[in-house]
Amino acid sequence: MKNLKKLIAVVLTFALVFSAMAVGFAATTPFTDVKDDAPYASAVARLYALNITNGNTDGTYGVDQPVTRAMMTVFVNRLSGYRNLAEMAKNDTPAFKDVSKNYWAVGDINLAAKLGLTHGVGNGMFDPEGKVTYAQALGFMLNALGYKNLSWPYGVVAKAQDLGLTAGLNRAYNDVVTRGDLALIMDKALDQQIVTSYDTNGNPVLGNKLISKVADVTRYLVVATPDVDSNVAQGKVLVQGIKDVNSDGVITFKAATTINAGTVDFNKYLGKVVDVYSIKGGDPVSVDVVSTDKTFTAKSFNVVSNSVYNDGSKVVDIDTPANVTVIYNGGKTTLDQVATKVYDGANVALTDTNNDGKYDYAVITGAYKASVVVTADVKSTDKFLxxxxxxxxxxxxxxDPVKTVVVTGSVTSLTDIKAGDVVYYASTIDGSKVTLLVVRNKVEGKITKVAYDGSTTTATIGDKDYTVAQYINGNASGAKATVGQEGTFVLDKDGNIIGFIGKQATANYAVLLAFNANDVWNNGKVKLLTADGKVNVYSTTVTSTTYGTNDIITYSIDSNNVVTAINSPKTADTDNVVAINASAAYNKDTHVLTVSGTTYYMTNNTVIFNYNSTDDSYSTVKLSDITKDTLNVKQLVADQYGYVKAIYLNESSLTAEQSVSSTVYGYVTGVTTIDLGSGNTQYKLNVLVNGSEQTYTTKVNLTPTPSTGAAAIGLDSNNVIVSFASKASADVQDAKVNSYNVYGITTDKGTFALSPNVTVVTKDSSGNYVLAQLGDLAAGTTVDLYKDSTGRIAVIVIK
Known part of the structure; x- marks a missing residue:
């Protein structure tokens, strides 16, 4: 082991190892004929930065110009770092008879001849204006790299191909090479190691890379960039140089310092020991990695004592977790802070930076929480998904504390995220940087088969099987995938069903009209009024049921249209099933139903079954169809806040809903008085309402005079304020939040239903009231609650 470490020490100190990986050069060039998206653009840019080419006098690089043999010697000499020697050699006697002493490239041709990089074309001639072929260009490059005695032309082309010099090119060996082609070849040659000698078996002994001839090379540990540490200035990178490498190969680093980043993206090299190639006295142009990483995909990631385990197996030993620097989702922290947040699927790269056998730096990306299905379009004012x-x-x-949001995947901006999108959410430990991976992948169809093997549910849609999340839409109280479920299914990044768009929660409601159990002679039969308004008789395998005629139930049906289960309509433990069989007061404007002093709220999501005794017919109706002041109700199903999920009516006639002026409940933040002259006054109100900031004007001479604070505002069909009722004091004051959801809120002063258009406001740092969201209602938050005319909470003011 000690000898091995000594060997590593030598490699780390003196050589550029084979595993090194060069970064592409991304700078632009001053050449008018080199577009940024051209295949040779980055190659020309690096050659220009390294002073290997200065282009033509007309400001072009000449990408389509043929390369002459004279040009070729100039390029080869510059690549080899011998520009100064070429300048000296121009005073020597010309090496070839067809090159005059005054020829523009005489020095480079003389030098190339003396170094054995060219032998001319025979008979003492060089043919300086002759056009270079593809094979000849490769031969010049291989000569510069020190390769000798290669057969012509196929041995030359084959060796160049082995080294990767021909990548991206498709030329015959005798095709004339252009300056654009040559830029690609030369750029690749810069990253090849030079042959220093040959061993006794004739194998080349490799040394430094060719780029080391024209660039400064310094070895560093890359510590941090501005993207992961705000203390690092833009355009800089925090690094530590190599101070010493002992006999066991252990590295000692110098104190951290910053260097210019140049055009290199050092985020790719965080925690890695690298060789940085810089323009002589200037900025970096490329990087080679010389450290070795342990990379893996997290699965049950765990840190036990000073070791990292993944999927139950030990991966590496580490320094004390508090001493292991970690770049977690783009932010700098330590391993002890993130050990429990390396979610399955995250990419982990561990580095032993100083070669002491203990890994002390990690880069963890893609540490996303479990995917979620977004249920509302993201607006520019939203603070939460x-x-x-x-x-x-x-x-x-x-x-606060979010400063940066990166959106990747199917969309690239927050406001492009729509309801039904699958979002993977990741953030830095301090929450300042958020990364969202958006997946917009869906499948349309009907589930024809559901299989469960004890751990995995598989649904068949069309002719394809899909793995299904345990509970669709991530709600443990929601419905699992069922046969007959039809619509749009939302897929996660791995192609698994994670959500369903449609009336999944209500699609299996029905009214039980008749039931006959199995007997010796016949299959059981069940007659249902289903949520689509149809009355059908189904075969059933159900042998008994506790539910009677005209009860609301839920049911399951298989691919053969056989009802396999008749269940309680309670889709949650907190639901209430209420048998009424009486007339109930109904407010057609607010859709509030009052039964024996209990308030229920009808919504567009309510499944409304109806029996018409006049013609003995059954149907389902829309909320907008109901315009009566009283309703004959047989039964209803409601959640704990009073929202009706399904209801069964006994109404002979239903008419279309009449259009009425609306009343909104909001928080007025400003009132402007407008003098119209002749004693007429109008007011303009800034109102926080329905999750947005609106401006309304009043009718002329509105009374009472509007004021700031919570209010009920009556609007006509043109959204002009025609009535105003200030709510001087909260209906519920100084309540402390326990929990909430979209339907209701629980506080230390009671549980209340929320209006669908509830408005949440808070004060900013200047004391001004601004919009907030339900997500701001952390447990323990003190709030004032204002009710609307139905008794639901319409305005919440965070105190």
């Missing part, structure tokens, strides 16, 4: 119909504070996208 809307998940399961709640602006969830676990998925913050704006506001």
């Amino acid at each position: 809307n998940v399961n119909n709640v602006y969830n504070s676990s998925y913050r996208i704006a506001g």
Whole structure:
């Protein structure tokens, strides 16, 4: 082991190892004929930066110009770092008869001849204006790299191909090479090691890279960049130089310092020991990695004592976790801070920076929380993602501490994220940088088969099987995939079903109209009024049921249209099933139903079954169809906040809903008085309402005079304020939040239903009231609650 470490020490100190990886050069050039997206653009840029080419006098590089033999010697000499020697050699006697002493490239031709890089074309001639072929250009490059005695032309071309010099080119060996072609060849040659000698078996002994002839080379440990540490200035990179390498190969580093980053993206090399190639006295142009990493995909990642385990197996020994620097989702921290947050699927790269056998630097990317299906389009004012119909504070996208949001995948900006998109959420430990991977992958169809092997659910849609999340839409109280489920299914990045777009939660409601169990002679039968308004008789395998005629139920049906289960309509433990069989007061404007003093809220998501006794027919109706002041209700199913999921009516006639002026509940932040003359006054109000900031004007001479604070605002069909009722004091004051969801809020002063258009406001640092979201309601937050006319909470003011 000691001898091995000594060998490593030698390699680290003196050689550029074979595993080194060069970075591409991304700078632009001053040449008018080199476009940034050209295949040779980065090659020409690096050659220009290294002073290997200065282009033509007309400002072009001459990408399509043929390369002459004279040009070729100039390029080869410059690549080899012998520009000064060529200048000296121009005073020597010309090496070839057809090259005059005054010829522009005489010095380079003389030098190339003396170094054995060219032997001319025979008979003492060089043919300086002759056009260089593809094979000849490769031969010149191989000569510069020290390769000798290669057969012509195929041995030359084969060796160049082995070294990668021909990548991206498809030329015959006798085709004339252009300056654009040559730029690609030369750029690749710069990253090849030079042959220093041959061993006794004739194998080449390799030394430094060709680029080391024209660039300064310094070895560093890359510590941090501005992207992961705000203390590093833009355009810089924090590094540590090599101070010493002892006999066991252990490296001692110098104190950290910053260098110019140049055009190199050092984010790719965080935690790695690298050789940095810089323009002589200037900025970096490329990098080679010389350290060795342990890379893997996280699966049950764990840190036990001073070791890292993955999927139950030990990966490496580490320094004390608090001493292991980690770049986690783009932010700098330590391993003890993130050990429990290396989620399955994250990419982990561990580096032993000083070669002491203990890994002390890690880069962890893609540490995403479990994917979620977004349930509302992202607006520019949103501070959180809307998940399961709640602006969830676990998925913050704006506001302190978020400073940077990176959106990748199917979209590249926040406001392009739409309801139904799958989002993977990652953040730095301090929350300042958020990365969102958006997947917009869906499949349309109907589930024809569901299989469960004890651990995995598989649904068949069309002729393809899909693995299904345990509970669709990530809600443990929601429905699993069922046969007959039809619509749009949302897929995650691995192609698994994670969500369903449609009425999944209500699609299996029905009214049980008749039931006959199995007997000796016949299959069982069940008659249902289903949520699509159809009455059908199905075969059933159900042998008994506790539910009677005219009960609301849920059901399961297989691919053969056989009802396999008749279940309670309670899709959550907190649901209530209420048998009424009586007339109930109904407000057609607010869609509020009052039964024996209990308030229920109808919504567009309510499944409304109806029996018409006049013609003995069954149907389902829309909320907008109901315009009566009283409703004959047989039964309803509601959640704990009073929102009705399904209801069964006994109404002979339903008419279309009448259009009415609307009343909104919001928080007025400013009132401007407008004098119209002749004693007429109008007001302009800035109102936080329905999750946005709106400006309304009042009718002329509105009374009472509007004021700031919570208010009920009556609007006509043109959104002009025609009535104003200030809510001088909160209905519920100084309540402390326990929990909330999209339907209701629980506080130390009671549980309340929320209006679908609830508005949340708070004060900013200047004391001004501004919009907030439900996600701001952390447990323990003190709030004032204002109710609307239905008794639901319409305005929440964070105190």
